Amino acid sequence: NAGVTQTPKFQVLKTGQSMTLQCAQDMNHEYMSWYRQDPGMGLRLIHYSVGAGITDQGEVPNGYNVSRSTTEDFPLRLLSAAPSQTSVYFCASTLQGQANSEAFFGQGTRLTVV
Amino acid sequence: AQSVTQLGSHVSVSEGALVLLRCNYSSSVPPYLFWYVQYPNQGLQLLLKYTSAATLVKGINGFEAEFKKSETSFHLTKPSAHMSDAAEYFCAVTSFGAGSYQLTFGKGTKLSVIP
Numbered sequence: 001n002a003g004v005t006q007t008p009k010f011q012v013l014k015t016g017q018s019m020t021l022q023c024a025q026d027m028n029h030e031y032m033s034w035y036r037q038d039p040g041m042g043l044r045l046i047h048y049s050v051g052a053g054i055t056d057q058g059e060v061p062n063g064y065n066v067s068r069s070t071t072e073d074f075p076l077r078l079l080s081a082a083p084s085q086t087s088v089y090f091c092a093s094t095l096q097g098q099a100n101s102e103a104f105f106g107q108g109t110r111l112t113v114v
Numbered sequence: 115a116q117s118v119t120q121l122g123s124h125v126s127v128s129e130g131a132l133v134l135l136r137c138n139y140s141s142s143v144p145p146y147l148f149w150y151v152q153y154p155n156q157g158l159q160l161l162l163k164y165t166s167a168a169t170l171v172k173g174i175n176g177f178e179a180e181f182k183k184s185e186t187s188f189h190l191t192k193p194s195a196h197m198s199d200a201a202e203y204f205c206a207v208t209s210f211g212a213g214s215y216q217l218t219f220g221k222g223t224k225l226s227v228i229p
Contacts, residue, residue, distance in 0.1 A: 004157075031214065040123060042204060042219040043158075050214045058216065090157055092217075099146045099208045099215045100165040105157035 002026050006091050006106035013081040013113045021076040021109050023091030031094040031101070032074040036060065036087040037108075043090065049074055081113045116141040116209040118188075120220035128228045133177075133192040135223045137205035140186065147188045148206040148217070149179055158204065164188060175199070200227045 007022045025032065033048035045058030049068040063085060065077040074093075078085060089109045094101040121136040139145055146165055150158040162173025169181045175198075179190045190203060205220040 033216070035219075040221055042221040043217075044219075045216055048214065048216065056214075092158075100163065101215070102148075102160045102163065103150075103158075103217055105159070107157045108155075 004091055004093050004104050004106040006089075006109050008109060009107065010110050011112070013078070013111065015081060015083060015113060017081050018077070018079050019081065021078075021089055021091075021111070023074045023076065023106060024072050025074075025091075025093040025104070026072065027093060027095070027104065028071060029093035029095050029104070030071070031096060032068070033058070033092050033094075033103075034064070034066065034074070034076045035090045035092065036085075037090060038087050046076065046089075078111075081111075083113045085111065086113045087111060116143075116145060116207045116218055118147075118205045118207050118218065118220040120203075120205050120223050122223050123221065124224045124226070126226040126228060127195045129197055130194050133190070133195045133199065133225065135190040135203050135205075135225065137179075137188045137190065137220060138186050139188060139205075139207050141207060146208045147179075147181065148208075149173065149177070149188075149190050150204045150206060150219075152202045152204065152222075154201070161190070161203070195225075195227045197227050197229065200225055 004025045034046040035043040047066040049055045091106045092103040117140045148163045149161040164181045202224045208215045
């Protein structure tokens with residue numbers, strides 16, 4: 001039962017570096033999303049996808065890119081990291097983007113930008 | 115747009131005492147509401163959800179929540195706190211945007227349980 005798998009668990013980047021946070025799910029879920037979690041801010045939606053080839057922006061998309069070439073994978077790219085992107089990132093998947101759907105979360109990636 | 119407000123960023127209770135975590139929602143349509151729990155250094159997992167079938171919803175680990183439309187509330191309770199309940203709890207509501215439903219989270223309430 002892998003569920004939603006995120007890699008890496010921890011990462012330190014220098015300002016201006018790029019990296020990709022990986023997210024994979026094995027539940028054949030159509031809907032996937034990326035959140036960032038900051039102290040006192042809850043979780044804020046960065047980008048989401050309703051299926052392969054379809055992505056859209058959430059509440060805080062600036063500085064991040066996504067793509068969805070397969071149902072299973074939904075990577076998040078930081079093109080030029082900034083200290084403001086220091087955060088914990090969570091990937092989630094849902095069977096369908098329905099109002100009562102349960103979201104399944106990965107274990108998170110803790111990113112520090114110095 | 116739908117939103118939720120969690121009252122109290124940090125709540126402390128004694129082991130065996132009642133747990134009450136507050137959540138109020140704002141929604142122009144009948145809402146779907148959720149409580150998620152996050153244990154230290156882990157992802158979120160679903161505690162319970164309200165989908166209009168019943169106003170009192172029972173979840174895992176002895177937690178329950180009551181939907182009160184007149185008060186726009188969905189407070190989370192547990193009669194007797196256990197040390198293992200120490201975690202952060204998030205209330206969430208689904209909102210519709212760009213052809214899909216999305217989860218909108220409150221800022222979270224960190225629960226501490228004192229032995």
